[in-house]
Amino acid sequence: MRATEADPPSETPWLHAVVQDSGPARMARRHSHAAGQLLGAAQGLITVDVREGRWVVPAAHAVWLPPHTAHGLRPYGPFAGWSVYVAAPACAGLPQEPCLLATSALLREAVARATTWKAGTLDAAQARLAGVILDEVRSLPPVALGLPLPQDRRLTRIAKALVERPGDGRSLPEWAGWAGIAPRTLSRRFVEETGLSFTAWRQRLRLLRALEMLAAGRAVQHIALDLGYDNVSAFIALFKRSLGVTPGRYDASAR
Structure with missing residues (x-):
């Protein structure tokens, strides 16, 4: 496979699945597909x-990208995964916006079977299993591991600065003064444009960056300090509250 995914062949059935073997993966620049794409991670992140916005896709999760959604990819550490391409006419009833899903065992097994199919029209049994894959995508609830980005010019400036330095500990009033916006306006517009308060948005950013750093092999203590936490315990508490496990247990299960 090229980079972390592969374009489907020029002539494919309405559902086409491919798998990537474990190993180093390369960054893929912004591109799009005429088909919808379900990109899943089996190992790595x-x-x-x-x-x-941005989605972090850890092991046992997948991101759904509707047809013609421009997207870029960046792996962290060795990565193994799969992609399911769905022809645009078959995407009716599937999510209309990109979203992250926690994959079910049924979905993963169905995709594993689909990756063994030879090119050509799906037979009756294959079409039924392909329908199961689409049913699972429709039924699985979205997971909150995305980072929506604000559109307001002043808020975008703040967001970009924090993405570059998530550990920057400036308060909301300090950020407001830096961007030339009233603190109350900053607070209100962040909720309106991202669905998250400024504090919750920054915590989400730090959580996603922590997942990236864990996948790259960084130590938990170094991650906590780099992300601006006063102590490791505070970082571990937030991580466990968000994902239900400690960073160490998460990293061990992901690997």
Whole structure:
């Protein structure tokens, strides 16, 4: 496979699945597909950037990208995964916006079977299993591991600065003064444009960056300090509250 995914062949059935073997993966620049794409991670972690925001895709998760969604990919550490391409006419009823899903065992097994199919029209049994894959995508609830980006010019400036330095500990009033916006306006517009308060957005950013750093092999203590936490315990508490496990247990299970 090229980079972390592969374009489907020029002539494919309405559902086409491919797998990537474990090993080093390369960054893929912003591109799009005429088909919808379900990009899943079996091992390691990958980030997917779209115009509206960024998703971190850890093991046992997948991101859904509707047809013609421009996206870029960046893996962290050795990565193994798979992609399911769905022809645009078959995407009716699937999510209309990019979203992250926690994959079910049924979905993973169905995709594993689909990756063994030879090129050509799906037979009746294959079409039924392909329908199961689409049913699972429709039914699985979205997971909050995305980072929506604000559109307001002043808020975008703050967001970009924090993405570059998530450990920057300036308060909301300090950021407001830096960007030339009233603190109350900053607080209100962040909720309106991202669905998250400024504090919650920054915590989400730090959590996603922590997942990236864990996948790259960074020590938990170094991650906590780099992300601006006063002590490791505070970072571990936030991580466990968000994902239900400590960073150490998460990293061990992901590997």
